[in-house]
Amino acid sequence: MEESLKVKKATYQLWTFTISKIISTLGANVLAFGISLYILKMTGSATSFAMNMVCSILPRVLLASIVGLMADRYSKKMIILLSQGCTVVLMAGLLVYGYLSGITVTSIYIVTALYSITSTFNSVTFTSSIACLVDRTRIQKAMSFNQMAMSIAAIGGPAIGGMMYGFVSIEGFLIVHMVAYLIALLLEATMNFHLYSEVKNEAKDEVRIWQSLKDGFQYAQTKKAVATILWVAFWINLFFTAMNVGGIFILVEVLKIKSRHVGIIESAGAIGMLVASVFLSTRKPSTYPLLQSKRYILWMATALGLATIPLWVEFTYMMNFLFFITLFFSFSAFAVFINTPVGVMIQTEVEESYRGRIFGILEAVSMAMMPLGTMVFGLLFDRVDPQWVLLGSSMILIVITSYMMRSSVIQQIYPQLTSSKSHIKEKVQHL
Incomplete structure (x- = not known):
């Protein structure tokens, strides 16, 4: 690919990356706000709220290193798209379950843990892919935009969630999150994760996971x-x-x-x-x-x-x-x-x-x-x-x-x- 075309593609990917991050992170923060209030409303217990935090943090701690290994060995784009797709399916699954049996605290714990797993695959793989998406001169800009997306979500998530909480049920929060991740998935599907890659062929050797x-x-x-x-x-x-x-x-x-x-x-x-x-x-x-x-x-x-x-x-x-x-x-x-x-x-x-x-x-x-x-x-x-x-x-x-x-x-x-x-x-x- 000619250098000028690569630069144009890198510019497109920089902004696509930023927009997809803002949309998905904002959706995640709106959901987190709604889930927090929903659990407190159902149980009135700080312990129940803390348990949901444990369900969110523990999978990240246990799986982050293994996810990093998979990001090194397999297609980064495929991991990101699959993780986004699984998140959409998770939200849809909880919606269906809620319609059939009613959403319970236990079902929220399970979905939170599973969502933590899919988001770990997404975040670690995406972060390790930045140098493949844009040229070296714009890596800091991409990292800064990533932080900017998080801060926009931190400001907007509770604000939007607070406005929604008085008017929609927990199902509304799930739908917002599902739509946000679906849009992000469609944007990320257009990105070339090998644009500035130095490894042309993904490593698929049979080295054992612990050795890796x-x-x-x-x-x-x-x-x-x-x-x-x-x-x-x-x-x-x-x-x-x-x-x-x-x-x-x-x-x-x-x-x-x-x-x-x-x-x-x-x-x-x-x-x-x-x-x-x-x-x-x-x-x-x-x-x-x-x-x-x-x-x-x-x-x-x-x-x-x-x-x-x-x-x-x-x-x-x-x-x-x-x-x-x-x-x-x-x-x-x-x-x-x-x-x-x-x-x-x-x-x-x-x-x-x-x-x-x-x-x-x-x-x-x-x-x-x-x-x-x-x-x-x-x-x-x-x-x-x-x-x-x-x-x-x-x-x-x-x-x-x-x-x-x-x-x-x-x-x-x-x-x-x-x-x-x-x-x-x-x-x-x-x-």
Whole structure:
């Protein structure tokens, strides 16, 4: 294919990818909002709500690495289209079941778990495919658009879901989700997943699955930058859960912020993600992505500590409201500045034949810490003053990040940093 035609096709795929992501993610968020309210309405139990979260998270943790392996070995396009199609069938199946027997909490748990499986196939495979869909100069733009789609869905999902909840039944939420995924499937069917692929023939050898997974872990260890990311992701996803668990607890229980204002504060986080994604989509990729991520992890850890200020110093209601809007906005923006450069680095520096496994391992490591962190910090916030929990988490994160991404590690990954500093020093001495 001529280069000019490839560039045009890549442009088409960039926007098709973005539109399909916005549509499908928005549909998923609308459904998640409706399901949450439906379960609480049926049971009035926070435990039932938490169980649905477990059904959503656990399959991702268990299957992400295996899904990454399949993305490396088989047709990415086929996996994505099949996963989208299975999601549509799942929603249709629950609709039929509800019509025949009535939708129950158990049926929601089962569909949530199955949907988590199909969405894991879709998200891991799609993420590992970005470098095959667009040229290298637009990988960061594609990664930023992916984050932008998530933020738009985070803002629009609850808004649309809230408007729908008073007028339609749970079946209406299922239909919206089903239609969204069907449209996304049709868009993705037009995409060429081999446009910039370096592997012309999909690997279909008979290597055993566990050996292939082991190869993926061993490959990650040979890439110092990737190994560092995996270890840092393991710890930061554990301790940043303190904000996920404690943020709402502090707002509602400690500071007595009204529920409608809590919603605005949470929306500020989604807006922060959107603004940061749009900003990065216009910028060139970072020369030293791991160094950039380190800086913003430290900023995030600092923001976690700053969240305790209203707990030490008495603010007015409005000051608390504005303070946490700024905090949530900054927290989410920092997360984008961490995740996007790392994602671009994996897309460009990891061989295509291992890319799916690396993204799968990264997702498994990140997701595994969420239920553990939720349980640990839930217990801590019940027994310890929240300011000490957040402040302790902030300090631990700063120590862990500073050690695991210390100067010697950064220089080992980017030896050119040392040479450039030496060159500048020589110039200064010469002058």
